[in-house]
Amino acid sequence: MAVQTLAGQFLALQLVVLLLVLTVASAVSVRQSAADFRDTRGVLLLRGAERLAGTEPVRVGLGERPIEPETLTAYAEAERRNLGATAVLFTSPGGAVLAGSGAGAARGEVDLGPSTARDLRAWTGDLTVEGERSVVAHVPVVSNDGDLLAIVVIAEKYPSLMQRARAVLPDLGTFLGLGLALGVAGSWLLSRLIRRRTRGLEPAEIAALADQREALLHSIREGVVAVSPDGTVTVLSDSARELLGLPDGSEGRTLDQLEIEPAVRAALAGGSSARDQVVVVDGRVVVLNRSPVHHGGRRVGTVTTLRDRTELMAMQSELSARRSVTDTLRAQTHEFQNQLHTISGLVQLGEYDEVQAFVGTLARRRAAISDTVTRLVDDPAVAALLVAKVSLAAERGVELRLAEQTALPRLDPDLSADVGTVLGNLVDNAVDATVASGGPTVDVHLRDDDGIVVVQVADTGAGVAPDAVSEVFRRGWTTKPGDASGRGVGLALVQVVCERRGGSVSVHNETGAVFTARLPRSRRDG
Template sequence: MTHWRQLPARAWPRSLAGQAIALQVLVVAVVVLAGTALALLDARRDGEDAAREQVIGIATALADSPSTAAAIESGTATKVLQPVTEAVRTSTDIAFITIMAPDGVRFTHTDPTQIGGHYLGTVEPALRGQTFSEVYTGTLGPSVRAIAPVRSADGRIVGLVSAGITQQTLAQRWRAQIPVIAAVTAAALAVSLIGVWAIRRRLLRQTRGLRPDELRVMYDHHDAILHSVSEGLIVLDRDGVALANDEARRLLGLASGPVRTQDLPQFLRSADPGVRDELHVTADRVLVVNRARVAGAGSEVVTIRDRTELQGALGELSSLQVLADSLRAQAHESANKLHTVVTMVEMGRPEDAVRFATSELELSQRLVDRLSLAVGEPALVALLLGKTAQADERGIALTVTEDTQLSADAVLSGQEMVTVLGNLIDNAMDACDRDDPWIEVTVTQDDHELLIRVADSGPGMDSDTFEKAMQRGYSTKSADPAGHGLGLALVGQVIRKHGGTLRADVTYGSVVTATVPRP
């Protein structure tokens, strides 16, 4: 068995397009040549059938003519019928018309010297009254002939009429059709080759002239990469979702099988090419989305990265950074206070120095002690202390209510508490009234649910704005016109993950309340 690789490079094309076209050319050539052969055979068979019908019709017409029987019975058959048969033979372009007696003696013949001789051929069926045809070799060579009986007025068979066409004449007739068949064949072959050439150009453009083994390797690599990359990949075209790899299905919660456009999140359903590192929040993830249009292909490639864990870590880092900044500021402030205490001692007023030094210390220590006793989560204590210091620097009165009480077995983890409360406090700091800036924080948990409430002196948000902020990551800051805020969206993600609710209202201030039921 011969394989394609064993053929020389010049004997068989290497590219997929070349091999496909070579096979098509072979198939087209075989089909066209086979069709030509069948057309020639059909033309020959049709010619023989037409000739058979023609000679039967001529023989029958002459045999049924009353003048033929009358001439035979009168004994003037040759004189009367010879001119008639020759005239008919000439006008119909057949080889011969022979009228004979029942014993086969010829009355007429194309060759007058054959008149009076015996007819060469089968006559028995005609003597029994049948009209039939046969192929027989006579004086003029092989011919297709028909024999019909001639009946008298009383029904007796008084003679026979034979009409025939030589096979040489038939061959000349169907060979005359060869130029037409050849022209049709050439036209069909030319049209087929033009079509094949157009297909070749299209295949070359679509396969870029690659060989079948190169295409197979490319597909294997493509498939392996799609299944192994850690980023989600989605290809969108005019018909919807053309491709979605395993990671994209995992990040977006898509089921196996074909993916419809309506299965995608809202932010992927509309065409928006050119997006770079856009953050979107789903029910349980923070995703970074990049979109790019494929030039000339009418499709769009979307890459998705998971930033959920990183976002949580950044939230904790931000809280620690706030605490560190607050500690640094307090260290600077403590240095100023220490200089004041030293100066008071030098001025001979030690009692005033002690009273000044211990008043600030007692206030700070009292807050640390109260939060440490009331809240069993160290990360949350650190967050509240840091936010309190940060608010103090910004001139905002941040109060942790006396109702705040949280045991170590909180419904939310420390990281989730930092995400929820840290973002709510940050939003409150940005939204509170600058003429009367205050924030009030309450965190409690009973046997039924965890409650987190953050109130501020700001105007609050209406229900539509609040819902939009939770769904897409919305910011009301003038410095963020693109709407890339993620605060409330991240809070809503954590709360929904645990089956809780998040609501906003305006009562004694702008109040945002998160409740999470205990399992």
């Protein structure tokens, strides 16, 4: 069986409602027509009875000088024809028929019912005449002395139900046709409006889409958030609700009404596209992608997907640290090979004093670097990283200098690992920028500022362009040439590590770019 279209359903509904209304209106009209008949014909019959009762020959003939019944009958017949009544009778006060015309004229007596004519007062009402329900008028015929001589009875039976229905049928037919035309036009316009609002989908298709939507939102692992242009959350999947820590019933509320962090609110409310934007929610690293949705040339909202990448970022942090160590070892290996080649050549030449002097110089230089670092940095992991980075920078022709104001105490292992991740990535980026611009130095300044570890790295490169300051920490952003694989992660990782601890990272330009990271000693509660 074919599914009826939305327009057809509306039309059928309106036709049913219209037919019900017309049925009720017909019943009321028929019932009202009976009341109208009683009121209208009752007045006319009462007037006809009053005319007869006031006719002098009738009064005289029923009083002092009786006349032939045929004469009274003639008067009755004339009035009956004039009014179109069923019967016109002259009766005695007791109801005996004296003369008349029409139904009941041949009967010897009629029922006067609750008539007030015996009290010399006119009366109209409903009575049964010859088995037919009729409207009846009674008017007393009074002598000059005020005595009741007779009663004029004029009756007219009610029209049948079919007759009354035929009387109102033309109007009902007109109303039915007009209502049908309006119903068809209204259904067509309403269906067009609804189809335009529902993208041309029928109710069954909308229901199927709703079921599929619910199944999809409950099954996908990635969080999905749809936001309308006015900031109202229209779609919120289970995963997104869990990632953002939102309660049930958050759909239908605006972003300003939800208890979410400002950075997350700004990311969800944005109207432009965003790719792999990293935010921290309750200590978890969340990567979001935002796409605007357009229909008919106008923006109807945005859809944002959320992915929990906490474990992935931790692995990237560890990988970054391992890569840094690997690069450092590679540089040291290259440096040691050159030094060994030099020593080997001097030995082959028999320059033993030169060998001794060369080895002493290397030992003193290595000791000077270690002493300088360990004098200013008490944390062994961070100190070891700095010693390694000095050698790595020197291998690339850059001098890595540690500021004399540096003072870093021993840190707990968790904070030490985070400081190492931040310092290693900032130093690597600073060395790359310095080498690219032919700069000579990279300066590092570490300090503990009232419970906040401050890591500041300044290069002598080209600096950060003003229009790129807001993009420099975005995942995937890089100025390095070549394959994008593995690029644009370091600074994004630095920002994530800082924000995960409740800190921050910023950049400004002096001689080159100056990056400043702040990491609280106490990790923010997740």
